[in-house]
Amino acid sequence: MPVREGHRFDENSLARWMGANVDGYEGPISVRQFRGGQSNPTYLVGTPSRSYVLRRQPSGMLLKGAHAVDREAMVQSALADTRVPVAGIYASCVDPEVIGTMFYLMELVEGRIFWDATFPDVSTGDRPDYFRAMNAAIANLHALDPDQIGLGGFGRPTGYVERQIKRLSEQYLADTVAGRDPNMDRMIAWLDHARPRNPERVAIVHGDFRCDNLIFHPTEPRIVAVLDWELATLGHPLADFAYHAMMYRMPGHIVAGLAGAELAMLNAPSEAEYLALYAESTGIADTSDYDFFLAFSFFRLAAIIHGIKGRLARGTAASPEAAERVKALPELAELAWEQARRAGAPAS
Numbered sequence: 571m572p573v574r575e576g577h578r579f580d581e582n583s584l585a586r587w588m589g590a591n592v593d594g595y596e597g598p599i600s601v602r603q604f605r606g607g608q609s610n611p612t613y614l615v616g617t618p619s620r621s622y623v624l625r626r627q628p629s630g631m632l633l634k635g636a637h638a639v640d641r642e643a644m645v646q647s648a649l650a651d652t653r654v655p656v657a658g659i660y661a662s663c664v665d666p667e668v669i670g671t672m673f674y675l676m677e678l679v680e681g682r683i684f685w686d687a688t689f690p691d692v693s694t695g696d697r698p699d700y701f702r703a704m705n706a707a708i709a710n711l712h713a714l715d716p717d718q719i720g721l722g723g724f725g726r727p728t729g730y731v732e733r734q735i736k737r738l739s740e741q742y743l744a745d746t747v748a749g750r751d752p753n754m755d756r757m758i759a760w761l762d763h764a765r766p767r768n769p770e771r772v773a774i775v776h777g778d779f780r781c782d783n784l785i786f787h788p789t790e791p792r793i794v795a796v797l798d799w800e801l802a803t804l805g806h807p808l809a810d811f812a813y814h815a816m817m818y819r820m821p822g823h824i825v826a827g828l829a830g831a832e833l834a835m836l837n838a839p840s841e842a843e844y845l846a847l848y849a850e851s852t853g854i855a856d857t858s859d860y861d862f863f864l865a866f867s868f869f870r871l872a873a874i875i876h877g878i879k880g881r882l883a884r885g886t887a888a889s890p891e892a893a894e895r896v897k898a899l900p901e902l903a904e905l906a907w908e909q910a911r912r913a914g915a916p917a918s
Contacts, residue, residue, distance in 0.1 A: 573603045576629070576885065577611045579669035584615070584624075587668045591661045592675060594620070605891070609800055609878075610639055614678070622660060626673035628886045640664055641724075642799040643674035645774070648719045653710040657795045679795040681785040687817045687826040689781075692791075694837045699791035701839050702847070704781060707793050708814055709851035712773040712807035721804070727772050730805035731866065735761045738873040748880035753903035757869045760915045766806070766859040775810035777801025780817065781826050811848050812863035813870065815841065819909065824898040825871070861913040868906035875899050 581601050588595045596619050604612040604623075615622040625639050643662040650658060662674035684691075689700050716722050726733070739758045742748075776783075778801050785795040818841035820827030833840055839847070849857050879896040911917070 571603055571605055573601055573613065577603060579626075584669050587663060588615075588661075588675070591663070592622075593660070596620075609798075609874075610642075615675070621678040622675045623657065623678050624673055624675050626669065627671035628881070629670055638800055639674055640672055641802065643676075645721065645724065645799045645802045646676065648721050648724075649711075649714075652714060652719060654707065654714070655793055655795050656799075657797070679785050681788050681794050683785055684781045685826060686822060687781050687820075687828050688822070688831050688836055688838070696791055697837050698839060700786070701844065703786070703791050703793050704779075704784065704814070705844060705847050706851065707784070707796060708776070708779050708811055709848055711776060711779075711796075712810065712852055714774055716772075716774050716804055721774055724774065724802075725804035727804055728770055730770070730772075730775075730803070731766060731809060734805075734870065735866070738870060742873050742876055745877060745880040747883045748876050751872075751876070751900060751903045753900075753907040754869075754872060754876065756915075757865075757872075757903070757906050757910060760910050761866065761869060764862060764865075764910075764913070764915070766862055768856050768859050771807055771854070772804055773807040773810070775803060775805040775807065777803065777805075777810065777813070779810065779814040806863070807852060808854060808857065808859060809863045809866060811845075812860055813867040815844060815848075816864060816867045816871070818844070819864065819868075819905070821901075821905075824902055861909070865906060865909035865913045865915070868902065868909050872899060872902045872906050875902060 581599060584601075585597050585599050588599070589597065596617055598617070600616045602614045602616075604614060609628075610625050611628055613624040613626075615624050625642060627639055640662060643659050646656045647659045649656045657676040657679050660675040660677065662672075664672040666672060689697050692700055716724060739761070742754060742758070776796065776799065778798055779796070783796065783798040784793050785797065786792065787794050817827050819829055821829045822831075828838070831838070845857060845860060849855065875895055876899060878892050879899060882892045882896055907915070
């Protein structure tokens with residue numbers, strides 16, 4: 571689509587920067603905007619010989635630690651030669667003087683993105699292969715040694731869950747424009763005391779691993795690129811997997827979800843089967859913290875959407891679908907508290 575009002579930038583400045591920093595660049599450029607990108611505006615930059623994808627921070631006031639596109643570029647560069655498929659990075663820029671905010675350029679990967687976790691356009695016989703591909707991709711990510719690919723310092727090696735709870739709670743409470751929700755307040759009070767029972771594990775975590783953040787091969791049940799690494803860090807792999815597997819308990823009208831779907835008719839694995847496959851692939855024998863991590867994941871997503879609500883109120887939301895996404899916040903917060911109850915939270 572054409573670049574939206576409020577998301578435009580100096581294209582001539584970008585072209586000059588690309589000429590000095592991108593190998594093989596030949597202008598002129600044309601710029602259009604992708605419809606997605608709830609957090610960071612994303613653009614298609616076309617030239618006569620090649621197309622690029624540009625990801626940038628949104629303009630305006632940003633919450634501390636949010637919209638870290640420099641970290642996206644860093645982790646994708648580190649994963650380039652691993653079993654985790656990513657788009658290649660051409661160059662990144664932390665100088666806000668070029669187009670107003672920091673940004674990076676990556677390759678345009680052709681393929682299919684599924685916005686519906688039931689994979690409705692896939693044949694019943696092939697559908698299990700798509701679930702296995704997703705499961706394998708996140709398991710392969712968690713199997714990587716961060717030190718061996720230069721990401722040993724990508725985040726603190728311990729305290730992931732505690733830091734996430736603290737940061738998201740502080741951001742929620744600080745964003746007064748977005749208001750408060752009683753179930754979010756209950757979640758914060760419960761999470762302040764609830765903790766995983768098993769010893770902490772450390773892996774590279776994606777932070778937002780969903781089917782709509784994956785590009786599949788045009789015709790095969792194979793992932794050719796994992797997108798949207800903004801929330802990537804070092805953290806607990808089972809927490810990252812639970813955020814992905816949240817799709818089993820998520821209504822499809824909020825984000826890509828399977829709640830209420832007839833899995834047997836779809837020929838899709840059950841939640842228990844999907845968890846067991848991941849546990850076998852990663853060697854995580856004890857998954858008893860899974861329900862806690864699911865509650866934590868619903869809270870994380872609700873906190874993220876609460877942040878979108880604040881950006882919408884301030885006029886800096888990156889996606890035209892932001893208003894629709896924000897409408898689901900009360901329902902999502904209620905689902906978060908429901909998961910907390912399943913994980914042992916008190917009734918009050």
